[in-house]
Amino acid sequence: MLAKNSRLAAHNRAWFAERSIVTINLMSSPGAGKTSLLERTIRDNGAGRQVAVVEGDQETVFDAERIRDAGARAVQINTGAGCHLDATMVRSGLDALDPDRGDLVFLENVGNLVCPALFDLGELRKVVVISVTEGDDKPLKYPHMFAAADLVVVNKTDLLPYVDFDVDRCERDARSINPGVGWLPVSTRTGENLDAWYAWLQEL
Amino acid sequence: MLAKNSRLAAHNRAWFAERSIVTINLMSSPGAGKTSLLERTIRDNGAGRQVAVVEGDQETVFDAERIRDAGARAVQINTGAGCHLDATMVRSGLDALDPDRGDLVFLENVGNLVCPALFDLGELRKVVVISVTEGDDKPLKYPHMFAAADLVVVNKTDLLPYVDFDVDRCERDARSINPGVGWLPVSTRTGENLDAWYAWLQEL
Numbered sequence: 001m002l003a004k005n006s007r008l009a010a011h012n013r014a015w016f017a018e019r020s021i022v023t024i025n026l027m028s029s030p031g032a033g034k035t036s037l038l039e040r041t042i043r044d045n046g047a048g049r050q051v052a053v054v055e056g057d058q059e060t061v062f063d064a065e066r067i068r069d070a071g072a073r074a075v076q077i078n079t080g081a082g083c084h085l086d087a088t089m090v091r092s093g094l095d096a097l098d099p100d101r102g103d104l105v106f107l108e109n110v111g112n113l114v115c116p117a118l119f120d121l122g123e124l125r126k127v128v129v130i131s132v133t134e135g136d137d138k139p140l141k142y143p144h145m146f147a148a149a150d151l152v153v154v155n156k157t158d159l160l161p162y163v164d165f166d167v168d169r170c171e172r173d174a175r176s177i178n179p180g181v182g183w184l185p186v187s188t189r190t191g192e193n194l195d196a197w198y199a200w201l202q203e204l
Numbered sequence: 205m206l207a208k209n210s211r212l213a214a215h216n217r218a219w220f221a222e223r224s225i226v227t228i229n230l231m232s233s234p235g236a237g238k239t240s241l242l243e244r245t246i247r248d249n250g251a252g253r254q255v256a257v258v259e260g261d262q263e264t265v266f267d268a269e270r271i272r273d274a275g276a277r278a279v280q281i282n283t284g285a286g287c288h289l290d291a292t293m294v295r296s297g298l299d300a301l302d303p304d305r306g307d308l309v310f311l312e313n314v315g316n317l318v319c320p321a322l323f324d325l326g327e328l329r330k331v332v333v334i335s336v337t338e339g340d341d342k343p344l345k346y347p348h349m350f351a352a353a354d355l356v357v358v359n360k361t362d363l364l365p366y367v368d369f370d371v372d373r374c375e376r377d378a379r380s381i382n383p384g385v386g387w388l389p390v391s392t393r394t395g396e397n398l399d400a401w402y403a404w405l406q407e408l
Contacts (some may be wrong), residue, residue: 030233030317030346032339058318076294081348083287088399111345112318113234113261114287133337133360134235140264140316142234144285156337176247 005119008087008090012122013095015094016105017088022204025121028129028143029138030088030111035063036188037129038106042070046198047104054093056085056110063108065131081116084116085109104201113138117145126204131156133163136170143177151200152183209323210266212291216326219298219307226408227309229325231349233342235316239267240392241333241401242310250402251308258297258313260289267312277301289313300305301404305384308405317342318384321349328408335360337367340374347381355386355404362391 016023035055042051053074055063064076075096077089090096092109095137107123109116126150130138133156139146140186146152152174154167184200186193220227230238239259246255247380255262257278259267262285270396271278279300281293294311303309311327313320332341332353343350350356358371375387390403 001289020360029235029315029338030314030342031335057345062341081322083316110318112316113246114285114314115319117293121277123367131235132361133234133335137264138234141261141266143263153326158339159363162363162366194330 002118005087006185008091009122011118012087012090012094016122016124019099020102021099021105022049023107023123025109025126026108026129027109027113027116027122028111029113029131031130032082032129032134033064033109033188034108034111034129037155038064038108038131039070040188040191040194041198041201042067042072044110044194044198048198050100050103051106052099053106053108054085054090054097054127055087058082058110070187072101079110083110083112083114084119085121086119087121090121097151104204106185111150113142113145117148125150127151127153129153129155130164132160132167136166136173139170139174139177143180146174146181149178149181151184154183154199155188155193157185158190206322209291209314212367213324213326214313215397216291216294216298220326220328221245223303224306225309227302227311227327229311229313229320229327229330230333231317231320231330233317233335233338236315236333236335236338237392238312238315238333239270241357242312243270243274243361244392244395244398245402246271246276248402251397251405252402254304254307255310256301256303257310257312258289258294258301259312260293262286262314274368276404277303278408283314287314287316288323289321289325291325294325300359308408317346317349321352324377331355331357333357333359334344335366336369340370340377343374345382350378350381350385353382353385355388357401358387358389359392361389362394
């Protein structure tokens with residue numbers, strides 16, 4: 001199953017490259033703030049180019065509606081009992097999305113810190129969003145996700161005064177698994193440090 | 205795979221029944237507060253009987269250590285790349301845990317709002333913990349988990365002033381999927397409404 005997925009992911013990757021489309025696989029636990037981060041990025045034109053989104057959820061079209069309200073094209077994939085997007089689902093999502101040349105396409109995965117780590121979608125970068133309300137022990141408890149990531153976005157920093165979350169410990173643990181991983185604390189609510197996220201996007 | 209798991213879960217269920225052991229499969233997203241709820245329950249003797257815990261995580265023994273520090277027996281199962289506990293893992297965990305007759309055994313699942321919903325472990329009750337920081341749209345987006353649950357514990361109510369979370373909407377959505385499901389807002393941090401959780405446990 002994984003080998004078949006990898007072959008189809010390679011097709012996706014070639015399809016993106018031919019069209020100069022940059023693609024990010026966005027992963028997190030449920031409710032860490034992936035969609036909020038995208039809404040804000042779209043409204044601020046933080047990517048500096050047109051954004052389009054493939055949304056993955058077990059059920060509902062809520063997230064695609066939120067993205068469209070923010071001003072970008074979006075298609076919703078419902079995985080039913082499935083726990084992650086795979087390369088085939090992304091391929092069919094792209095047919096419906098029909099992104100333009102040079103777009104930045106986000107593949108917003110099902111909220112799950114486990115299974116999505118194993119499935120290549122053909123993306124250029126993997127970004128994992130964690131929130132400070134989840135606890136600082138997540139990198140060591142879910143190492144596959146953090147080993148696979150290019151960048152960790154630590155969201156909801158506005159809630160740091162109200163929770164026990166040691167940002168330095170969490171960063172140290174994430175880097176013990178993946179020394180080169182990027183690390184970006186932000187608040188999508190207050191906008192804190194989103195400039196650094198936008199700068200990261202614009203360098204892709 | 206699911207059929208084999210169901211057969212083994214039936215064996216577990218019979219084993220529990222012979223020993224008058226009550227078993228709860230505790231599920232949630234990563235960081236919703238399952239372990240904190242158990243720590244507090246053990247320290248308060250909220251169950252009114254001896255508690256023992258099978259802990260499931262991809263990696264680390266952090267959670268089993270926290271449970272032991274709180275004063276209960278615990279064994280840690282590491283699932284590696286696996287995204288949920290299954291009946292076989294629970295069986296081997298029970299061999300190591302060796303619970304006493306009449307114990308309350310918690311099976312704390314891997315943090316994941318998707319896959320654990322599909323795997324019967326032989327438990328008497330399924331409890332899903334969500335936290336108010338995850339957003340109130342989770343029941344409709346992850347319906348399998350909420351359809352399977354006997355009780356929803358809504359944790360971190362102390363953070364309600366700082367987040368957008370409509371408790372009534374969330375309850376309504378959960379009951380639209382599962383009309384009979386129990387609903388219990390609590391804060392493991394402040395202790396708010398834990399008496400109701402303890403009362404629920406003591407009626408099992």
